[in-house]
Amino acid sequence: MTEIATALPYARPVEWPDVDLVDTDVHITPRSIESLFPYLPARWRDYVRESGIESLESDLYPPGSPLSAIPGSRPAAGPPGSDPDLLRTQLLDPWHTRIAITHCIYGVDGIHNPDWAVAMARAVNDWQHAEWLAGEPRLRGSVVVASQDPERAAAEIDRIGDRPEFVQVLMPVRARAPLGSRSYWPIYEAAQRHGLAIGVYAGGAGGNPITPVGAPSYYLEEYVLVAQVFQAQLVSLVSEGVLVRFPDLRIVLVEGGFTWLPPLMWRFDKNWKGLRREVPWVDRLPSEIIRDSVRLTAQPLDEPDEPERLLEVIDRLGSDRMLMFSTDYPHRQFDDPARSAPIGLAGEAMTRFLGRNALDTYRLGE
């Protein structure tokens, strides 16, 4: 197994600094929907069986497509990302990962029946805790909630949020409403109460088209424009005052890119200066609030042709605490270890990027 692992294209480059590595974006998934049955009440087991539901996984990563996962990441049984042993031998061991933050949404956001969504979120949380997190000290998990029902989402956070194996609560970037909306505040309040971050992930089935002018024709457009959805959500979170009202909350934008952030902060700061009367709770520059509370996973990188320009962008962020290393394992987007860190990043900035920022963000201490 070790031989296979080191032969994979995503093995850690040998010239990397020997620092604490924290991988902030690793995908895990149940082998099948039946894997969740031990954690699901009989009512919902029957419902799934009788409805003939085989999976709630997003079509964006169809498990049968050879393009959606890194070659070799598919276990003998189940989809890529469903085998803890393979994760160890392919990712954690060769990369010398100290901590990996796992994500499993399993389509909970797309369920319209709120009672079923609540039950599924709970099942996913109990499944990942029992079958992944409890047995592997290098993993930390993300709480899935049914944001369709914010009060019960908060109750789910209260149920498991103090377990040290969980470090954040996931919210979809393509939510049913802007993430700053007051309806979501009980979720943020609960996350803050338990010291959890909010991870905003690049998915969701909120129902709105991905552009402000209707649905585009091509997947290319969807892929490029998901960065705009992150920007809209960030503007909402700041404008509604979420990051001021919940000062201990950290927002992690997952897989949304980051090169767009400096120009957005310029525009936001300037317009806030002119319109701040409208949002008096935004008590300082939006860019300051963002630097204090927002973190971003780096993969996939929006690379300019000249790598040094990426370093300029990082400089323009105005903080070396914001970016966090991620592999996106086992998704195909992560296919080149030489590109897993901005070329030229070095010293303290590189150490922060590879691990320190994530340890701080997720309060993982020393």
Next chain:
Amino acid sequence: MTEIATALPYARPVEWPDVDLVDTDVHITPRSIESLFPYLPARWRDYVRESGIESLESDLYPPGSPLSAIPGSRPAAGPPGSDPDLLRTQLLDPWHTRIAITHCIYGVDGIHNPDWAVAMARAVNDWQHAEWLAGEPRLRGSVVVASQDPERAAAEIDRIGDRPEFVQVLMPVRARAPLGSRSYWPIYEAAQRHGLAIGVYAGGAGGNPITPVGAPSYYLEEYVLVAQVFQAQLVSLVSEGVLVRFPDLRIVLVEGGFTWLPPLMWRFDKNWKGLRREVPWVDRLPSEIIRDSVRLTAQPLDEPDEPERLLEVIDRLGSDRMLMFSTDYPHRQFDDPARSAPIGLAGEAMTRFLGRNALDTYRLGE
């Protein structure tokens, strides 16, 4: 009048280079809706009178608000931007403007009745031609069309598109659909046929919320996020192949900012490399297509605190032909002549910015 003009805060800074100045964003408007009556068929004059319609101007610039226009730009009768003499003495004369490109939408995009929209567009075009463009050789106008009815929009372009006083066709950024959509192609074909540019302006009543996750709560968010709508439209125009199919077309993005463009091009280029099979008509890098065909008016500037960073952004555009000077007269956004050009821009780049790029874009020759 001259004294008043030079005392205004937007007089041309004395230290500016003495070059051909082209102002690409000047707003004109009818004194009242009755000003359009001579150009409107009896059926629609009656309709407006009987319906008690007083104006179709956007609420975004309520004429009564002291904040929506530069002080002193309000004539004795009518709203700011409705008096050709005041435009001359306040803008064209003190700034030594060689050419000013005028815009007048007058709410045509928001009319749901397509026959009325077509009639109003025609009236606005005939009104501006007779009362502004024909009498002032420094002005060039923009054709208004009812994009609700693309075939008749093309017919309107055919009717007046060869008049030298018109240089572009206006389309709203917040259109009813992505601007690359095939339904709009007759408009682009007609514009290309008559050598007109397409000006995409920061407005429109397409009906979709301004974010991909629903309506935000505050105007601040609308103001910041209109830049996202421009980005979505640019991605659509490139992905649908409009700029390849109509190679002579130039797209001018009006009042949408530009600091977001370099990171968007990085992301777009990278994703196109992976997904180009889906859009085979996009035959070269999106950034190359954008540099060839897209131009942007500069006002309002998304300024970073450090002005030299704006020069870096301009360098990252990869072309000194894309940005065009604009005042946004008489809107209040333009309130500081020292900020009407990126600080530090000099030499050929400044000459291009102040006029040469617009002369090329609008085919205004020497």
